[in-house]
Amino acid sequence: MSTAQTAYVTGGASGIGAAVVSRLRAAGARVVALDLSQPCDVECDVSDAESVQRALSAAVEIAGPPTRVVTCAGIGRTALLLDDTPEQFRRVLDVNLVGTWLALRAAAALMVEAGGGGSMVAVSSISGTVADRTMGAYCASKAGVDMLVRVAAAEWGPHGIRVNAVGPGVTQTPMLGNATALPGWVEGLTERTPLGGVGDPAAVAEAVVAVLEMAWVTGQVLHADGGLGQHSPIDAYGAMLRLPPR
Secondary structure, eight states: OOTTOEEEEETTTSHHHHHHHHHHHHTTOEEEEEESSSSOSEEOOTTOHHHHHHHHHHHHHHHOSOSEEEEOOOOOOOBOTTTOOHHHHHHHHIIIIIHHHHHHHHHHHHHHHTTSOEEEEEEOOGGGTSOOTTBHHHHHHHHHHHHHHHHHHHHHGGGTEEEEEEEEOSBOSGGGTTGGGSTTHHHHHHHHSTTOSOBOHHHHHHHHHHHHTOTTOOSOEEEESTTGGGSOSSOHHHHHHTSOOO
């Protein structure tokens, strides 16, 4: 990556966002980390349009207009659809989907104003294509992100702006909470993931930075999940292996 690249990363204080910030800086880019938590360079609430505009204006003052943008800010929630509330459901959509749109839109405007050209990656999830019980709001928000990048790619391509998504699988981030402490959880996930185990934020960040630099790719969703998303939930082969010998 050229040292001339300027990258903005939302959700850059922790998890995948922090790993992306670290990798981009190691590659020589000028990086502005935007987040509500520390450490970050600029405070930003992606669900609030005014906060996004203020944050990106501050980022321009720090590093200049962006040539690379990664949207990592997101929240999770588990609730059955019948038990969820409109307020809590909308909150997930506001951060994960609307927040992604607000950040991409504001950054794209800066790219166009600067003469066009640039690359964007929205961090989505395999939950955008794989349905999980108790994750209705999260799945819906990530499915929306996948379609959002396709539409953005179609609209902003004439300006030389590429827009793609990277969809992680189960990754060891604060959003995962204490799931790994559940008896048998890691073992079950490892069994169902072709490459095994729980995802590493650094590995997802590697995929994000690689997609950022793909010059002839736009409107695509790459799953960085160790193969988890392609695995049938039925797992007939695994069930056969567990049968007692005849």
